[in-house]
Structures are given as C-alpha cells and as structure tokens.
Amino acid sequence: MKYPVKIIKKNHDDLYELTVPDLPGCQLKGKSIEVVMNGITEVIANHLSILAEYGESIPHASLIDELIANQPNVIWAVVDFDIIPYLGKSHKINVTLPELLITRIDDRVNKSEEHKTRSGFIAAACIELLNKNKSN
Known part of the structure; x- marks a missing residue:
C-alpha cells in the first residue's frame, strides 16, 4: 500500500514532523527529512500491529493528489508499505x-x-x- 505522508518543518523546535493522514496518531519527529523518512516504516509497522492485535481493519491509502489539493503548502511524499502481514493469519x-x-x-x-x-x-x-x- 502506498501511504501518503505529510512533512512539516517545526520551526520552534527545529525538527521535521512526518504524519500519515490515513493512520491517525502515526507520526514521527526528526532532525531531517531523511531521518523521518527512514524511520516511518517502523512507526507504520507498529501502528498496524496494534490495529491487527485489536482486530481493526487496515485503512486504505488516500489519493495523494486529493491531499495536495487540500493542503498545497506542505511537503508530501509516499511510503510504499506491505500491509499483507497485518491482515491476519x-x-x-x-x-x-x-x-x-x-x-x-x-x-x-x-x-x-x-x-x-x-x-x-x-x-x-x-x-x-x-x-x-x-x-x-
């Protein structure tokens, strides 16, 4: 699944904040875009593990074009993540x-x-x- 991610520069603490809009609460802060992009797959895996543990369905990914249209002044990227291990036995x-x-x-x-x-x-x-x- 290709999840869009939003990256915002937080000037007050000089960090980048990456959030996954389709996975509420799934976010990561780091000193550079590279740091947050490298760490987000582990954060997504942990988030989906919790959803699977509670029997929740895995949210499908939004279309990045729609997200960009609604919030054009932020950095957008896509994380390709294999959700199959989190769909159950x-x-x-x-x-x-x-x-x-x-x-x-x-x-x-x-x-x-x-x-x-x-x-x-x-x-x-x-x-x-x-x-x-x-x-x-």
Missing part, C-alpha cells in the same frame, strides 16, 4: 485459474523484487482492486 484455499494466467503470474513473480510468491502477488492484486472499488 494466512489460510490455505483452493483456487482454480487458467493455465496461461498462472504462467503470467509466475513470470511476473520471478522477475519482481516486490513479490516473492504467487500467493503474495495474488493477495496484493486483490487488495489493490478492493481498495480501488472502495473509493468508487
């Missing part, structure tokens, strides 16, 4: 797919650094489609 299911589609999936997985397994690829594709339909 894995269950084995039997799925029937056409052979050509399986071959295409396997070829993509073999060439991809992002997807390590066929199951991970299918899960990511499902999440993307579900989130796309949710915003429509």
Whole structure:
C-alpha cells in the first residue's frame, strides 16, 4: 500500500514532523527529512500491529493528489508499505485459474523484487482492486 505522508518543518523546535493522514496518531519527529523518512516504516509497522492485535481493519491509502489539493503548502511524499502481514493469519484455499494466467503470474513473480510468491502477488492484486472499488 502506498501511504501518503505529510512533512512539516517545526520551526520552534527545529525538527521535521512526518504524519500519515490515513493512520491517525502515526507520526514521527526528526532532525531531517531523511531521518523521518527512514524511520516511518517502523512507526507504520507498529501502528498496524496494534490495529491487527485489536482486530481493526487496515485503512486504505488516500489519493495523494486529493491531499495536495487540500493542503498545497506542505511537503508530501509516499511510503510504499506491505500491509499483507497485518491482515491476519494466512489460510490455505483452493483456487482454480487458467493455465496461461498462472504462467503470467509466475513470470511476473520471478522477475519482481516486490513479490516473492504467487500467493503474495495474488493477495496484493486483490487488495489493490478492493481498495480501488472502495473509493468508487
């Protein structure tokens, strides 16, 4: 999931504050943009772990263009974060797919650094489609 993040320079304490608008309370302060960008994945992981522990759903990411339109005078960035480990326990299911589609999936997985397994690829594709339909 590609979560937009907002970065604001806090002049009174000379720090940068990074917040994830889609994950209320998920924020980090640091001495530079590099520091907050490097640390935010751990903060997101901790936040999503708590949501998963309490059985809460993982919020989908907002469109960064909409956020920029509403708050154009701040620094915006995107953090690509794998939410699959926070969706709950894995269950084995039997799925029937056409052979050509399986071959295409396997070829993509073999060439991809992002997807390590066929199951991970299918899960990511499902999440993307579900989130796309949710915003429509």
